Amino acid sequence: MFATPRQTTPRQMRLGLFLLSTGHHIAGWRHPGAQADAPVNIRHYAEMARLAEAARFDMLFLADNNCVTQTDWPAVRRTSRTNIFEPIALLSALAMVTERIGLVATGSTTYAEPYHTARGFGTLDHLSGGRAGWNIVTTSNANEAWNFGRESHLAHADRYRRAAEFIEVTKGLWDSFADDAFERDAESGIYFDAAKLDVLNHRGEEFAVRGPLNLARPPQGHPVLVQAGGSEAGRDLAARLAEVIFSVSQTLPEAQAFYADIKARLTAAGRDADAVKVLPGFFPVVGRTRAEAEDQMAELQKLLHPDVGLSLLSFLTGGFDFSKFDVDGPLPELPDTDVGKARLKVIADLARRENLTIRQLYERIAVSRGHHMIVGSHTEVADRMQEWFEGRGADGFNVMPPTFPAGFRAFTDLVVPELQRRGLFRTEYSGATLREHLGLARPERASRGTPALPSN
Amino acid sequence: MFATPRQTTPRQMRLGLFLLSTGHHIAGWRHPGAQADAPVNIRHYAEMARLAEAARFDMLFLADNNCVTQTDWPAVRRTSRTNIFEPIALLSALAMVTERIGLVATGSTTYAEPYHTARGFGTLDHLSGGRAGWNIVTTSNANEAWNFGRESHLAHADRYRRAAEFIEVTKGLWDSFADDAFERDAESGIYFDAAKLDVLNHRGEEFAVRGPLNLARPPQGHPVLVQAGGSEAGRDLAARLAEVIFSVSQTLPEAQAFYADIKARLTAAGRDADAVKVLPGFFPVVGRTRAEAEDQMAELQKLLHPDVGLSLLSFLTGGFDFSKFDVDGPLPELPDTDVGKARLKVIADLARRENLTIRQLYERIAVSRGHHMIVGSHTEVADRMQEWFEGRGADGFNVMPPTFPAGFRAFTDLVVPELQRRGLFRTEYSGATLREHLGLARPERASRGTPALPSN
Numbered sequence: 029m030f031a032t033p034r035q036t037t038p039r040q041m042r043l044g045l046f047l048l049s050t051g052h053h054i055a056g057w058r059h060p061g062a063q064a065d066a067p068v069n070i071r072h073y074a075e076m077a078r079l080a081e082a083a084r085f086d087m088l089f090l091a092d093n094n095c096v097t098q099t100d101w102p103a104v105r106r107t108s109r110t111n112i113f114e115p116i117a118l119l120s121a122l123a124m125v126t127e128r129i130g131l132v133a134t135g136s137t138t139y140a141e142p143y144h145t146a147r148g149f150g151t152l153d154h155l156s157g158g159r160a161g162w163n164i165v166t167t168s169n170a171n172e173a174w175n176f177g178r179e180s181h182l183a184h185a186d187r188y189r190r191a192a193e194f195i196e197v198t199k200g201l202w203d204s205f206a207d208d209a210f211e212r213d214a215e216s217g218i219y220f221d222a223a224k225l226d227v228l229n230h231r232g233e234e235f236a237v238r239g240p241l242n243l244a245r246p247p248q249g250h251p252v253l254v255q256a257g258g259s260e261a262g263r264d265l266a267a268r269l270a271e272v273i274f275s276v277s278q279t280l281p282e283a284q285a286f287y288a289d290i291k292a293r294l295t296a297a298g299r300d301a302d303a304v305k306v307l308p309g310f311f312p313v314v315g316r317t318r319a320e321a322e323d324q325m326a327e328l329q330k331l332l333h334p335d336v337g338l339s340l341l342s343f344l345t346g347g348f349d350f351s352k353f354d355v356d357g358p359l360p361e362l363p364d365t366d367v368g369k370a371r372l373k374v375i376a377d378l379a380r381r382e383n384l385t386i387r388q389l390y391e392r393i394a395v396s397r398g399h400h401m402i403v404g405s406h407t408e409v410a411d412r413m414q415e416w417f418e419g420r421g422a423d424g425f426n427v428m429p430p431t432f433p434a435g436f437r438a439f440t441d442l443v444v445p446e447l448q449r450r451g452l453f454r455t456e457y458s459g460a461t462l463r464e465h466l467g468l469a470r471p472e473r474a475s476r477g478t479p480a481l482p483s484n
Numbered sequence: 485m486f487a488t489p490r491q492t493t494p495r496q497m498r499l500g501l502f503l504l505s506t507g508h509h510i511a512g513w514r515h516p517g518a519q520a521d522a523p524v525n526i527r528h529y530a531e532m533a534r535l536a537e538a539a540r541f542d543m544l545f546l547a548d549n550n551c552v553t554q555t556d557w558p559a560v561r562r563t564s565r566t567n568i569f570e571p572i573a574l575l576s577a578l579a580m581v582t583e584r585i586g587l588v589a590t591g592s593t594t595y596a597e598p599y600h601t602a603r604g605f606g607t608l609d610h611l612s613g614g615r616a617g618w619n620i621v622t623t624s625n626a627n628e629a630w631n632f633g634r635e636s637h638l639a640h641a642d643r644y645r646r647a648a649e650f651i652e653v654t655k656g657l658w659d660s661f662a663d664d665a666f667e668r669d670a671e672s673g674i675y676f677d678a679a680k681l682d683v684l685n686h687r688g689e690e691f692a693v694r695g696p697l698n699l700a701r702p703p704q705g706h707p708v709l710v711q712a713g714g715s716e717a718g719r720d721l722a723a724r725l726a727e728v729i730f731s732v733s734q735t736l737p738e739a740q741a742f743y744a745d746i747k748a749r750l751t752a753a754g755r756d757a758d759a760v761k762v763l764p765g766f767f768p769v770v771g772r773t774r775a776e777a778e779d780q781m782a783e784l785q786k787l788l789h790p791d792v793g794l795s796l797l798s799f800l801t802g803g804f805d806f807s808k809f810d811v812d813g814p815l816p817e818l819p820d821t822d823v824g825k826a827r828l829k830v831i832a833d834l835a836r837r838e839n840l841t842i843r844q845l846y847e848r849i850a851v852s853r854g855h856h857m858i859v860g861s862h863t864e865v866a867d868r869m870q871e872w873f874e875g876r877g878a879d880g881f882n883v884m885p886p887t888f889p890a891g892f893r894a895f896t897d898l899v900v901p902e903l904q905r906r907g908l909f910r911t912e913y914s915g916a917t918l919r920e921h922l923g924l925a926r927p928e929r930a931s932r933g934t935p936a937l938p939s940n
Binding site: 108 | 516634
């Protein structure tokens, strides 16, 4: 199977692969290095999952939306983004073609029910032998509301209030059965000890859920809880509940400030500073030389249609209408919106810091959607990762290749071995579960509700 | 890969495998022929799926509930029924270890949203290359209501009204993109033709769903629609919308009456009589001889604890309290309830026809939950199937083995070859999709809503 664990350096990077169909460059599907039909091609996904596992990544990471997020059709028809497999189904399939890599799906707390969410992620954790993670989002796209019978999207504060209760209920459901509830004793005929089953009986502000969950406790206790919100409410939630944070930072000082803030909040919340891994999104365009990488980037940028760039910029700034402004002029003042607050700030700061025109800004944003980008040789890319990692801007990275498969293959072929040579990244898995890969404790079962039967 | 299609007899059986963890006999988990930890054992499910595919079954069939259905804990702790993997996740995993067999999951329309359901089954259809089916239920268990914030369960008539609209919305969402919408033309930069994308804009009594679905049209157009309700409302819905009916009949005359009724309703609804396949549940205990089968059955019945039998009977009769009645006396008059009407009638008729005591009744019910049972040699089992099939009581069967793996293996080892020898069942798959296995037409896309962009 796999080699026995070897002694590793005290601190190593965690790497997620942010797996997004054709790739993270929005025009990447047009590039010969991409698989154009990737969004509906399960063989493609299986190949990428196996490649990530062979490179010893901690996890695959899937975004999600319950809608077509952008509806500016003249631009949207130029993108591959309208098709998204339901992520728990996709990861359940990928669980069967991999053995070790973690499987993290995004799930919204706003247009879902805790019982469904607890079942879905609980099932994935069982199917995969303890490799599931739940990236908790509150949904920042109002288009989703209209697919669920609502006139308007829930406000930011309401979404976070709902999220906190949603997570508590979900954890309670996962804890329905004790880890050792199932005796399965053919002789006595007792399948499980009902004193080790709690009926949740939750009645809160947002939810009334009786329970129990119709599923044994997941192998990891709870799937790993991932969180991405960088707003005040998002950071607060993360400090209380998250175990991995997928963050967005353009520069090392930004990343360091975020990292320090989160670790301080953890300490304040009475949690170990190491109980949460901070993984900024990281968009690498990799070549054997910098020139090769720059050529590749130039090729990709040539494929970007202005409609697509402007449409994405508008989308990421909460629907701001840029049509009244000169595309080669400066970025106007952006109003505060109710969506993606942390990313909005990163984008506005980037434009101001580098004095970008609207066009220059969307050319940057179309690439990495506000995440840190590097175009360089594999050693330059490894240098940058090392700098952020050792400089306490990151515990690792959520890697966002410009194209799949080619852009990712460049990373696994060139950058991963370089990181391994430097002792910054594992060469073998030492654990079996995602919690073990990440160095996270398995949560104890909390007693909630009432036992189905009193113990004897 | 697979052999080319051979000329088949004009009419052959369709076979589903009703895959239920440890098996359909409620005490079966105690039997050495069962895998006691089956509910949470993905390797077990994969093995059963491969076995069914090797036997050329049309499909796997999974039941589902969003609750622990029975909460009579002293009895329930004696069963393996409390744990159910979320079925779309499970079938997505099984899609990766099989190539041809259809994958049918139960999904309720009562505590779900059409957008989620359309995505889930649409994704499964894509992942599996056109092998998905949706068994539509309205949920007959009030315990589910309490897991979704409701005080009480929706009434029977309300559930069916909601179901009809739910299905229409789901089909509309699957039809969002035309089959040929995706050009993916790298040269022009157009990924899809927005004139071939409809925005649903559904506003009905129960649902407001804007759409479009964020997924290409499923390979089968729509996953196969399966339906199990035998009540008046259920039959009406089936005649209008279903493509497979999973029915419950104790005797051939009952089965023939149901079959004739459904085919007549189809004709009345303007549909082809062959557009719906009627598959009764079929519980076989198979031996090389009848004596061997009877021994096996006796072994299973010895494992049945009275608490479990009585609890199941109470559950299947809508919570009727039998404790006031003599267990060795006759079945009292059962009141009409709002749950599982068709099965309730089958059970009451069975008790009256065979003059069963309460104990005798639960001993029968614990086995097959009201479905037809046969205990016999493989030729006797094949005879019975042939009789029902040729007598127009069935287009095939949903096979419910008493135990997995042993009870199912006896069926595939002994009965399937016998059916094949008689020309009643395929020896090779001739098609690739579930629709092709079943001989069902691929639905044309209906134009609904408005195109995202006018055509040029």
